[in-house]
């Protein structure tokens with residue numbers, strides 16, 4: 694897939710771009726079946742809950758590729774690794790992990806505003822995600838929202854749990870509390886897209902983002918995200934990181950390449 698230079702410039706400036714029609718029906722069918730399998734029989738990292746409003750249900754899971762060959766094939770062999778290389782301008786790409794966000798109809802819970810990297814055991818600027826829509830996504834079914842340019846602000850926000858009542862994350866004294874971005878929406882450039890199945894949003898790991906609930910009566914909102922890292926990314930598991938994505942085989946400061954974060958693309962040069 695050819696990415697125009699203007700799209701790369703938009704990504705650098707805004708930290709997010711919308712890429713229509715990236716994933717074809719063959720992949721979508723395989724991923725939809727894999728999602729059904731995961732909901733029926735999730736692995737160890739599942740984080741589901743009933744909606745706070747009493748209706749609907751959220752099913753979240755991560756590191757799915759380690760359990761299911763279709764998720765693995767998509768993370769390792771779809772157009773995404775090369776796309777990550779293009780956006781990250783890197784000599785190599787490591788798969789970091791994948792994550793599923795299913796909001797069934799009537800799931801009123803918002804995805805709280807956050808930036809991703811404080812939750813993750815990785816340091817570096819070449820870190821990004823691709824969020825794939827498996828259903829038509831509209832504002833009222835939980836379209837993602839992004840604060841354009843916020844990846845450049847150097848602000849690390851304290852991780853907070855997404856589900857009500859979930860245990861808090863370890864406090865990191867270097868992080869600031871996440872502001873109430875809803876209360877200050879008029880002070881930011883908030884971007885969002887309606888999406889069709891197969892469309893992808895590419896976004897930087899430091900951009901502030903969130904999503905509404907799925908307030909529709911009948912339409913699911915299945916989003917599947919894959920995260921990749923480039924040359925400058927190193928392992929770092931400081932206070933506040935999500936324990937489920939730590940890698941016990943790596944020391945702080947180490948390059949990522951490992952069974953858990955495999956190298957999925959390289960430019961043919963000698964890289965680790």
Ligand SMILES: O=C(O)CCC(=O)C(=O)O
Pocket residue numbers: 792794804809822824902903904916918
């Ligand atoms: O799908 C959602 O509601 C949230 C997605 C998200 O935060 C992510 O992929 O980083």
